[in-house]
Amino acid sequence: MSIQEICRVADCTRLGEGLYSITMHAPAICEKTQVGQFVHIACGEGNLLRRPISICDWQDGKLRIVFQVKGEGTKWLAARKEGDELDVLGPLGHGFDTKALGDKPIFIGGGIGVPPMLACVKKAVGEGAQPRAVLGFRNKDAVILEDDFKAVCEAFVTTDDGSYARHGFVTDVLKEIVADTTGVAACGPKPMLKAIAAIADAAGLPCQVSMEERMGCGIGACLVCACALKAENGETRYGHVCKDGPVFDAKEVAW
Amino acid sequence: MADLRVNFCGVELKNPITTASGTFGFGHEYGEFFDLSLLGGVGVKGLTPTERLGNPAPRIAETPAGILNCVGLQNPGIDRFIEEQIPFLRQYDTAIIANVSGNTVEEYEGMVEKISDADVDLIEMNISCPNVKCGGMAFGTRPDMVEEVVSAAKKKAKKPLIVKLSPNVTDITEIARAAEAAGADALSLINTLLGMRINIETRKPILSNIMGGLSGPAVFPVAVRMVYQVRKAVSVPILGMGGIRTGKDIVEMLLAGADAVAMGTVMFADPMAPVKALRELEDWMDAHGVKSVSELSGAVEV
Ligand SMILES: Cc1cc2nc3c(=O)[nH]c(=O)nc-3n(C[C@H](O)[C@H](O)[C@H](O)COP(=O)(O)OP(=O)(O)OC[C@H]3O[C@@H](n4cnc5c(N)ncnc54)[C@H](O)[C@@H]3O)c2cc1C
Numbered sequence: 075m076s077i078q079e080i081c082r083v084a085d086c087t088r089l090g091e092g093l094y095s096i097t098m099h100a101p102a103i104c105e106k107t108q109v110g111q112f113v114h115i116a117c118g119e120g121n122l123l124r125r126p127i128s129i130c131d132w133q134d135g136k137l138r139i140v141f142q143v144k145g146e147g148t149k150w151l152a153a154r155k156e157g158d159e160l161d162v163l164g165p166l167g168h169g170f171d172t173k174a175l176g177d178k179p180i181f182i183g184g185g186i187g188v189p190p191m192l193a194c195v196k197k198a199v200g201e202g203a204q205p206r207a208v209l210g211f212r213n214k215d216a217v218i219l220e221d222d223f224k225a226v227c228e229a230f231v232t233t234d235d236g237s238y239a240r241h242g243f244v245t246d247v248l249k250e251i252v253a254d255t256t257g258v259a260a261c262g263p264k265p266m267l268k269a270i271a272a273i274a275d276a277a278g279l280p281c282q283v284s285m286e287e288r289m290g291c292g293i294g295a296c297l298v299c300a301c302a303l304k305a306e307n308g309e310t311r312y313g314h315v316c317k318d319g320p321v322f323d324a325k326e327v328a329w
Numbered sequence: 330m331a332d333l334r335v336n337f338c339g340v341e342l343k344n345p346i347t348t349a350s351g352t353f354g355f356g357h358e359y360g361e362f363f364d365l366s367l368l369g370g371v372g373v374k375g376l377t378p379t380e381r382l383g384n385p386a387p388r389i390a391e392t393p394a395g396i397l398n399c400v401g402l403q404n405p406g407i408d409r410f411i412e413e414q415i416p417f418l419r420q421y422d423t424a425i426i427a428n429v430s431g432n433t434v435e436e437y438e439g440m441v442e443k444i445s446d447a448d449v450d451l452i453e454m455n456i457s458c459p460n461v462k463c464g465g466m467a468f469g470t471r472p473d474m475v476e477e478v479v480s481a482a483k484k485k486a487k488k489p490l491i492v493k494l495s496p497n498v499t500d501i502t503e504i505a506r507a508a509e510a511a512g513a514d515a516l517s518l519i520n521t522l523l524g525m526r527i528n529i530e531t532r533k534p535i536l537s538n539i540m541g542g543l544s545g546p547a548v549f550p551v552a553v554r555m556v557y558q559v560r561k562a563v564s565v566p567i568l569g570m571g572g573i574r575t576g577k578d579i580v581e582m583l584l585a586g587a588d589a590v591a592m593g594t595v596m597f598a599d600p601m602a603p604v605k606a607l608r609e610l611e612d613w614m615d616a617h618g619v620k621s622v623s624e625l626s627g628a629v630e631v
Pocket residue numbers: 112123124125126127128129139140141142143144145146147148149186189190285286287288289315320391
């Protein structure tokens with residue numbers, strides 16, 4: 075059940091070059107939120123379509139999103155100030171099932187795919203699991219939320235160019251620790267998700283991935299956010315990222 | 330209080346507001362935001378004889394005040410619609426407008442025949458989809474073909490048949506006349522305008538299907554113009570659509586010649602748009618002493 079809520083911005087903080095964190099008062103949405111779901115935010119008069127942004131975390135009726143400025147919509151969002159109102163639909167989509175990942179799950183985020191993994195890790199901790207996080211970034215300037223993760227679990231950070239922490243990709247870390255894990259969840263660029271799904275599959279582990287697609291309605295009515303899935307007969311069928319996803323079982327995705 | 334009821338080719342709609350096919354699924358999703366019984370009618374996703382998978386992503390590109398889409402008629406097929414969706418929609422006090430598309434004259438005949446026996450109120454025949462290879466728009470852009478497919482379908486129709494017109498033609502009145510002559514009980518317009526966007530960095534089209542249909546506020550003036558032209562050319566009722574956002578837009582579309590309207594893309598921006606527009610329409614009519622919707626239809630003064 076999704077709702078439309080007018081949310082007052084509690085805080086808008088710049089985390090780095092083009093990277094922002096907004097916390098907003100969203101008591102009604104928070105009440106229903108599950109990890110891995112997203113909100114669909116109206117971004118000013120000039121942009122007809124809303125912008126889908128993952129829910130990073132929520133607490134006491136306040137919802138947090140972390141996003142990167144890409145174009146006009148996210149630029150408008152980044153300019154919000156405390157007290158401004160946002161027109162938000164949420165919580166939307168089908169999120170992560172942390173329980174299905176066992177007691178030693180790994181949560182992997184790539185770039186702007188890192189934020190939604192934070193609430194996942196917290197939830198897994200709350201469920202008595204011992205989660206670990208692997209966070210990959212392009213370079214030092216792109217690193218976000220490292221402290222937030224390290225406050226709740228063991229977290230490995232990688233950068234593609236080696237300018238910070240470990241030089242390499244999240245998949246390098248995953249390969250090393252996969253033997254000692256019970257399940258994998260990931261959000262990030264599609265090639266990264268595909269590589270992670272292959273590693274998890276080879277290790278016989280459950281793997282859930284959060285996919286991205288351009289959206290219209292955000293609620294499952296317009297069918298524009300198609301994600302190619304494997305049909306039972308071996309052919310391709312299209313699921314919808316906003317309703318069937320954004321989180322899919324990696325085995326279902328037609329990579 | 331203004332009387333919002335509309336008699337649309339024999340079917341009583343409680344108000345002139347319906348939803349545009351393909352933007353509203355089968356009603357479940359928006360039904361979480363408002364009571365579907367508030368609507369005059371629900372236009373459902375375009376149906377085909379068997380399930381269609383649709384086109385690969387990306388299926389949408391945003392444009393100033395509009396969107397391009399190339400969904401490609403993804404739908405579960407007419408049989409599953411009849412079995413699974415009609416019972417759901419019938420829980421609400423609103424007219425059901427089934428929307429059908431085919432690749433051949435025979436397919437249109439078969440669809441219209443089948444849906445006529447199902448519990449729907451109106452049949453909208455889409456001869457204007459820009460996103461499928463054969464059929465669709467190919468039928469809707471030539472008067473001789475319009476006449477052939479509409480007269481064949483009309484013979485099978487046991488419910489009022491609305492023919493949905495494509496704006497991608499030189500003279501829409503020619504097409505409208507052909508549809509009326511072939512027995513259309515009503516016309517709906519406009520479907521989307523063929524458009525295209527290119528990603529300048531990759532030099533590739535944004536949409537998987539290269540081209541797609543433009544809808545949303547950007548097309549509103551085109552839709553108003555076409556409804557106005559068609560109103561002068563035919564006497565059957567018109568379901569006006571294309572870019573409607575507000576109650577005032579509805580008044581404008583009615584003045585141009587529509588008898589009822591459909592709202593689509595605007596809901597992606599605001600799911601409550603049809604409900605807000607309904608209130609605005611009612612307020613506007615009361616404020617202007619307009620007693621019934623039919624007083625407005627075609628009342629533009631030129
Ligand atoms: C389920 C989901 C969750 C997301 N979560 C986050 C998040 O937590 N943080 C974050 O920074 N970004 C996230 N994104 C990506 C974010 O939606 C886009 O970066 C944003 O829509 C870009 O809008 P814009 O106007 O700034 O850019 P423009 O490029 O100007 O946008 C043009 C159009 O394309 C769409 N679009 C462009 N890029 C994307 C994209 N990657 N995915 C979907 N639509 C796109 C826009 O919505 C808009 O309609 C998420 C996307 C999805 C689908």
